[in-house]
Structure formats: structure tokens, C-alpha cells
Amino acid sequence: MAVLTPDTRGTDATGPVARVRAHSRSFGDTHVLRSIDLDIRDGELIALLGRSGCGKSTLLRSLAGLDPVPPGEVEVTGRTGVAFQEPRLLNWRTVHQNVALALLSSPERKQRFERAEGALGEVSLTDKLDAWPLQLSGGQAQRVSLARALVSNPALLLLDEPFSALDALTRIEMHQLVIELWRRHGMAILIVTHDVDEALALADRVVVMDGGRIAHEWRITARRDERDHTRPEIARLRADLLEALGVPRTPPNQNRTQLENQGAA
Structure with missing residues (x-):
């Protein structure tokens, strides 16, 4: 659990708008979700990260009521709204x-x-x-x-990689729009993403899935305008997230260090 500097939202939510308990899903012999436990609190913005096939979208579909779920495993208070990677508009x-x-x-x-x-x-x-x-x-x-x-x-807005097909500038605009809408409506949001920087920019809490299970969680309490990658705590958290996703930390460049030392001499 990584706690950074205080944020002005999302830390005083009162209760869960969604509760997942021991939720599992299988397709044939393939276990996609393995006994998932997750609470989404009212007004919380969660980013759900994980490699392809780890079960992120399947969990979102369960929360949205799009797939059958055994009684008691997934409970959502109030309505859900869903936006997918493809807009799915009727032409x-x-x-x-x-x-x-x-x-x-x-x-x-x-x-x-x-x-x-x-x-x-x-x-x-x-x-x-x-x-x-x-x-x-x-x-x-x-x-x-x-x-x-x-x-x-x-009460719960579910976003399944909605900005992954957009160009970089449009994605930034959409991030700003999501935050604006979240602050205006006060609903809980769960966004599924592959993008660590998107998660850092948007979320109060980052949840990493691996092999159908929740493997890691971090809470980010830094203000969103203070999440610059040059800040040591943000850079450290970004490296931790990448490592949790299977991206090894970049070792120091010894050649560069030698050149810098020679220049200093």
C-alpha cells in the first residue's frame, strides 16, 4: 500500500457501492477469475491493471451485470453505466x-x-x-x-479501456473530461486499462490483477496536479506498478555513469 501526499477527493468515501466476494469464473477448463474479493466505495476512482487475459474485462462484465453471476458473489448498489473500448454506437x-x-x-x-x-x-x-x-x-x-x-x-461507471484507440492528445482531453464528470456527479468509477500512466493520472486506487486474482493494490492520495513523474514517490510507484505487470526495472546505465564521471573530472 503506497500512501502519498493528501488528495482532496476520494479518501472519505462512506461505503461500498459494489462488493465482490469469492467471485470465480471459468470458461471450460480455463479459470479466468479465481475467488476475487473487491470493494468499490462510493465516490472512489479505481484503475484496474493487468496483462492481457488476466480477467480484467471479465470482472467488469460481472460488475455490469452482463454475465450471469452466482447469488451473493457480486452486489452493486444502484445503477451501472458502461463504456467500452469500441463506442458501440448504432450507425x-x-x-x-x-x-x-x-x-x-x-x-x-x-x-x-x-x-x-x-x-x-x-x-x-x-x-x-x-x-x-x-x-x-x-x-x-x-x-x-x-x-x-x-x-x-x-452510482458506478465502468470503463473498459475506452481511450486506448485514441491519439495521445485526445486521450489527455478524455482524462480531463472523466475527472470533471467524476467530480460533478460523485459516482464511483472503475476503469480497466493497460496504461500505467493513465492509472497514475486518474485513480485513487490502483488494483493489479494477475492470473485471475488480485495480486497488488496501491492507494494514491497525491493530488492529481502533483503526480509528475519527476517526483521521487511518483517515479517509485510507477516503477512498482510496471514491475507488478512483469516489466523489469531498468538497470543503471554503467556506460553513461562512466561518461558523467569522466566529464566531472
Whole structure:
């Protein structure tokens, strides 16, 4: 557990919005999840890291209610919203209609188009209400996907590598948008990612999975504007995360050290 400098959010959450206990999943003879225990507290932002095939997306699907789960293993209080790596928009429906579809079976069905317009306003896309998905850039399509996930006012927002296909600048913009939406709504967020720097930029807590189990956890209490990699504690945590993911620490460059010593002499 790594505790850094105090943050202004996420450390005083009151109770779990999701609770996972002894949750296992198998597909044939392949054990994907092995007795997972995890609490997600109200208002907490968690990054879930791990190598491909470790079970991250399977756990997210269980939390989202997309896969059958034995009674008592996964409990979520309130609604969930989900955004995936692919925006999964229906090309034969407008942006407005795509977001409104998320409310089709909810009590807010009669107000779904008004709510959808409000959600699109939160992601700065009210000018794209009548656009078709194929007219959108990759970043705009992901904003629509976020609006669709948010429109039902979820207690838990689940993001499955939603920014991995975007260019670097658009990813930074989306990170800022997620933090803004999180602060505005106060919901819990679980983001599945392969990107250590994305996890460091966004999360209160980083959970690393390995072989279907939760192998490591770190809590980050540093302010998000103080998570510069030049800070020793952040650099150390980044190295710890990479090592937990199987990336060995880079040994010192002896040739460079010799050159620096010669220069100093």
C-alpha cells in the first residue's frame, strides 16, 4: 500500500457501492477469475491493471451485470453505466437517439430525449445531436459513449479501456473530461486499462490483477496536479506498478555513469 501526499477527493468515501466476494469464473477448463474479493466505495476512482487475459474485462462484465453471476458473489448498489473500448454506437441512429436508448427501459423513459440532450451537453456535443455516428471523430464517438453511460445517473461507471484507440492528445482531453464528470456527479468509477500512466493520472486506487486474482493494490492520495513523474514517490510507484505487470526495472546505465564521471573530472 503506497500512501502519498493528501488528495482532496476520494479518501472519505462512506461505503461500498459494489462488493465482490469469492467471485470465480471459468470458461471450460480455463479459470479466468479465481475467488476475487473487491470493494468499490462510493465516490472512489479505481484503475484496474493487468496483462492481457488476466480477467480484467471479465470482472467488469460481472460488475455490469452482463454475465450471469452466482447469488451473493457480486452486489452493486444502484445503477451501472458502461463504456467500452469500441463506442458501440448504432450507425442507423443519430447521436441523440443512441444516447436516449440507454433510458428505454428505465422510469425516465418519457424524458429520455431531454435527458440525452443534457448528457451530451456534459460532454460538449450538443452540436452533434442530429449527427450520425459515422460523421464523428474517434474522440467524439467516445464522448457519445460516455454520455450514454452517464445518462441514467449511475452510482458506478465502468470503463473498459475506452481511450486506448485514441491519439495521445485526445486521450489527455478524455482524462480531463472523466475527472470533471467524476467530480460533478460523485459516482464511483472503475476503469480497466493497460496504461500505467493513465492509472497514475486518474485513480485513487490502483488494483493489479494477475492470473485471475488480485495480486497488488496501491492507494494514491497525491493530488492529481502533483503526480509528475519527476517526483521521487511518483517515479517509485510507477516503477512498482510496471514491475507488478512483469516489466523489469531498468538497470543503471554503467556506460553513461562512466561518461558523467569522466566529464566531472
